Amino acid sequence: MATINDVAKLAGVSPTTAKRALNEPHKLQPHTLEKVQWAIRELDYEPDLTAGALRRGRNMTVGLLVADIVEPFFAELAREVSVRLRSSNYGLLLADNEYQSEIELHNLRHLAGQRVSALIMRPSYGPGNREYLLKMQDKGTYIIEIDHHMPDSPFDFLMLDHEQSVRAGLEHLWSLGHTRIAGLGTYDAELYPEWRAHHFDHIMREHGHPVLSAYREIIRYNEQDAYEFTRYLLNLPERPTALFAFNGTEAIGAYRAIQDAGLRIAEDVSLLAFDNLPWTHMVSPGIDVIEQPIKQMGELLVQQVLKNIDGPRTPMQLLLPGKLIVRGSCGMASAES
Amino acid sequence: MATINDVAKLAGVSPTTAKRALNEPHKLQPHTLEKVQWAIRELDYEPDLTAGALRRGRNMTVGLLVADIVEPFFAELAREVSVRLRSSNYGLLLADNEYQSEIELHNLRHLAGQRVSALIMRPSYGPGNREYLLKMQDKGTYIIEIDHHMPDSPFDFLMLDHEQSVRAGLEHLWSLGHTRIAGLGTYDAELYPEWRAHHFDHIMREHGHPVLSAYREIIRYNEQDAYEFTRYLLNLPERPTALFAFNGTEAIGAYRAIQDAGLRIAEDVSLLAFDNLPWTHMVSPGIDVIEQPIKQMGELLVQQVLKNIDGPRTPMQLLLPGKLIVRGSCGMASAES
DNA sequence: TTGTATGCGTTATCAC
DNA sequence: GTGATAACGCATACAA
Numbered sequence A, B: 001m002a003t004i005n006d007v008a009k010l011a012g013v014s015p016t017t018a019k020r021a022l023n024e025p026h027k028l029q030p031h032t033l034e035k036v037q038w039a040i041r042e043l044d045y046e047p048d049l050t051a052g053a054l055r056r057g058r059n060m061t062v063g064l065l066v067a068d069i070v071e072p073f074f075a076e077l078a079r080e081v082s083v084r085l086r087s088s089n090y091g092l093l094l095a096d097n098e099y100q101s102e103i104e105l106h107n108l109r110h111l112a113g114q115r116v117s118a119l120i121m122r123p124s125y126g127p128g129n130r131e132y133l134l135k136m137q138d139k140g141t142y143i144i145e146i147d148h149h150m151p152d153s154p155f156d157f158l159m160l161d162h163e164q165s166v167r168a169g170l171e172h173l174w175s176l177g178h179t180r181i182a183g184l185g186t187y188d189a190e191l192y193p194e195w196r197a198h199h200f201d202h203i204m205r206e207h208g209h210p211v212l213s214a215y216r217e218i219i220r221y222n223e224q225d226a227y228e229f230t231r232y233l234l235n236l237p238e239r240p241t242a243l244f245a246f247n248g249t250e251a252i253g254a255y256r257a258i259q260d261a262g263l264r265i266a267e268d269v270s271l272l273a274f275d276n277l278p279w280t281h282m283v284s285p286g287i288d289v290i291e292q293p294i295k296q297m298g299e300l301l302v303q304q305v306l307k308n309i310d311g312p313r314t315p316m317q318l319l320l321p322g323k324l325i326v327r328g329s330c331g332m333a334s335a336e337s
Numbered sequence C: 001t002t003g004t005a006t007g008c009g010t011t012a013t014c015a016c
Numbered sequence D: 001g002t003g004a005t006a007a008c009g010c011a012t013a014c015a016a
Helices: A004-011 A015-023 A030-043 A049-056 A072-088 A101-113 A130-138 A162-175 A195-206 A223-234 A248-260 A294-309 B004-011 B015-023 B030-043 B049-056 B072-088 B101-113 B130-138 B162-175 B195-206 B223-234 B248-260 B294-309
Strands: A061-066 A091-096 A118-121 A142-146 A156-160 A181-183 A242-245 A270-274 A288-291 A317-320 A323-325 B061-066 B091-096 B118-121 B142-146 B156-160 B181-183 B242-245 B270-274 B288-291 B317-320 B323-325
Touching: A004 A015, A004 A030, A015 A030, A049 B049, A061 A072, A061 A101, A072 A091, A072 A294, A072 B072, A072 B091, A072 B101, A091 A101, A091 B072, A091 B101, A101 A130, A101 B049, A101 B072, A101 B091, A118 A294, A130 A142, A142 A294, A156 A162, A156 A294, A162 A195, A162 A242, A162 A270, A162 A288, A162 A323, A181 A195, A223 A242, A223 A248, A242 A248, A248 A270, A294 A317, B004 B015, B004 B030, B015 B030, B061 B072, B061 B101, B072 B091, B072 B294, B091 B101, B101 B130, B118 B294, B130 B142, B142 B294, B156 B162, B156 B294, B162 B195, B162 B242, B162 B270, B162 B288, B162 B323, B181 B195, B223 B242, B223 B248, B242 B248, B248 B270, B294 B317
Parallel strands: A061 A091, A061 A118, A118 A142, A142 A156, A156 A317, A181 A242, A242 A270, A270 A288, B061 B091, B061 B118, B118 B142, B142 B156, B156 B317, B181 B242, B242 B270, B270 B288
Antiparallel strands: A091 B091, A288 A323, B288 B323
């Protein structure tokens, strides 16, 4: 494996000069430049990123810590970020937290040990790792949160405008006459501080239709819990006329539960969901969804991260609007109780 | 940031001893061990992985190069690998190739520069980067291919038994009376050397029902191409009675095309697909699929990779069987032409 | 059982 | 424009 010293020797220059041929070629005399470039080709020189990382205190990667890479939202975001990073010589160090701060801490330790240049992360619940993250930030790692952000969190963030999105969804349902609406999961400051559930509660109350207490339960946003909770809801004497799934995974569980209960989507019960997943336009009727601008998120994130790795910090605290896509899974609220 | 030297100084021992407290604690006297552990806690010592990487010539990550992280197969595999890596102090450096060897080379350069300890990769087409990969291997990087493997490729591999899987699928279709079956994509040694398409052709011929030349076209395995090709197939005078989608993304395109053509799944045209994606059991009838044992793959991969990073090389050239799941999207071949 | 010394390849500072 | 030199933090060979 050729090092920059080998290149320098072969070209008859110093390592400093040899490196400049790669980083600041304009500062070299054409003649010198050519000699070095020839030597680089001759030896197949490729820089050792680990040596550079040790010297500079950060490596050439961006850490991306998602909740779960299998959730399509995170998979798509990972791709967008990865693709855009390509033109910058940065790589992507992937980690997850399964929404749990112990797992998160384990992975943060690794990312910090690897000296990632920047960290894009979906925070887990609770203030658990804030101290650790602040230490990372102090050591020069740029940190930006995605998808979720606590008001007292000191970090930059870029996420969906959950409030606007929930409101857009509810206005859609209201316009169809729905008032008995159940959200798939209830906000809990300690256990489950999810914004979509929080705004759902708040906006419903504000609109004069507080969510029935029978509809309120703290569940996790996965297929299984969503399935079971939906079955429960559909069996209530006062069953909801519309269901609001707070992410794409929940929507799958809800959809299956509705089918298994022998009910028809739209006619018997309406379904509205976050995340525009492929299957939502393949069933019939198609599912009404609120789509996140994932491409835009990826673009803005990479831009912001690269700008902030070197150069001075430019704050970014951004909410992006969700887009309602209507396909037919929400029907008129029927008169039947 | 505390280094191991700081720890050593505070504990009044040498750096070597301090490190041993972490790596080989049994080799220290209880008293020494305690002193060092105290100092580690006192200083919040965490190892600098970049320094270790430089020194050892490889970092504490495994490179995972997929074709496209958005394809659920790769997303799920990434999660399985990531989860299992957690108990080993290794991280995951993620990259893709979009099936193109230029993109692949770019990312390989990065992975090699980062000195990944091992590389799990889905190869792109063509022999393009073999030379580069061999150089990586010579420098000590353990390499194993997934999902696809050329017979003359010198690397280990772990993938689905494509031949067995295709045969299982076809026997299912034959048992329902189908003979006019179209695979969504045709094998081409140069342009598109995909095994599933290859075995499809071969097994159909072997069985006495060579694929009609009207059904043969080289397409890429994405939703759009699959959609268009399916529309074309369904418009043929001798249209196929069954379609075989070679991955989950193709299946989506085919499904939509069938719907848009106003045909009924199973009654009018049967659909069989690779990959057991969530939506395939949510539509009705559910889609008959061939499922890959992704969890097992992740487990075996991590096991093999960790064993081969240190220790002597133990070869692994493994085909795992696919599992046919029947849900109803394949009906009897109708008599109508 | 513990300690000493060296070098991994790069980058940054400073001198020429 | 170019070059010499030092230091990043760790792992290893070797010495004690």
